Amino acid sequence: GQNIDQPTEMTATEGAIVQINCTYQTSGFNGLFWYQQHAGEAPTFLSYNVLDGLEEKGRFSSFLSRSKGYSYLLLKELQMKDSASYLCAVINDYKLSFGAGTTVTVRA
Amino acid sequence: DAGVIQSPRHEVTEMGQEVTLRCKPISGHNSLFWYRQTMMRGLELLIYFNNNVPIDDSGMPEDRFSAKMPNASFSTLKIQPSEPRDSAVYFCASSPAGVGTDTQYFGPGTRLTVL
Numbered sequence: 001g002q003n004i005d006q007p008t009e010m011t012a013t014e015g016a017i018v019q020i021n022c023t024y025q026t027s028g029f030n031g032l033f034w035y036q037q038h039a040g041e042a043p044t045f046l047s048y049n050v051l052d053g054l055e056e057k058g059r060f061s062s063f064l065s066r067s068k069g070y071s072y073l074l075l076k077e078l079q080m081k082d083s084a085s086y087l088c089a090v091i092n093d094y095k096l097s098f099g100a101g102t103t104v105t106v107r108a
Numbered sequence: 109d110a111g112v113i114q115s116p117r118h119e120v121t122e123m124g125q126e127v128t129l130r131c132k133p134i135s136g137h138n139s140l141f142w143y144r145q146t147m148m149r150g151l152e153l154l155i156y157f158n159n160n161v162p163i164d165d166s167g168m169p170e171d172r173f174s175a176k177m178p179n180a181s182f183s184t185l186k187i188q189p190s191e192p193r194d195s196a197v198y199f200c201a202s203s204p205a206g207v208g209t210d211t212q213y214f215g216p217g218t219r220l221t222v223l
Contacts, residue, residue: 030207031209033211041216042199042215042216042217043151043199043214044214045211045212045213048211050209087151091209093207094139094141094163094164094203094207094210095153095156096153096212097153098150
């Protein structure tokens with residue numbers, strides 16, 4: 001089976017940094033995705049990790065440790081538009097299994 | 109470039125009626141996925157097509173749900189008869205090949221309400 005855990009909610013101040021953790025126990029693993037989903041909209045791709053380590057892409061970074069079944073998404077210099085749900089998803093062959101999502105609220 | 113296109117964006121229907129959701133994947137993508145998103149269960153894969161062939165339909169809830177992909181640029185998800193518990197947002201996604209590292213790109217979704 002698939003078990004993907006992430007916190008339900010996080011709140012941070014504009015300009016700050018927030019780290020969203022994701023732990024997983026899955027029957028197969030070909031990589032880990034992070035998606036961003038604004039309310040009422042589609043999930044949009046943020047990052048993909050298949051090897052251990054940190055992938056940096058502008059204000060967003062994603063880290064993976066396969067031995068620990070652990071990933072995090074780091075959002076720097078938070079902006080109001082970053083208020084959204086962030087979905088951790090593990091891919092096994094073609095099958096994406098999603099966590100429940102972490103709702104991040106950015107306050108002025 | 110056009111992304112994944114879905115129609116309708118919103119559908120309100122009464123219990124027992126047939127509902128048909130439509131999807132046009134990104135041109136050149138070989139794989140198409142239908143997902144359902146609810147507050148209780150999150151995002152769940154319903155069915156996966158590769159080169160227009162259904163590969164995995166294990167997520168389809170029951171016989172009331174059916175999906176087709178008659179050609180590379182069109183797919184439908186049908187619910188007949190619909191029930192209130194089918195109320196959800198249905199997303200279609202496509203990817204170039206559908207395996208391993210391929211990123212799946214989601215359409216805007218269809219918000220279905222069954223009264």
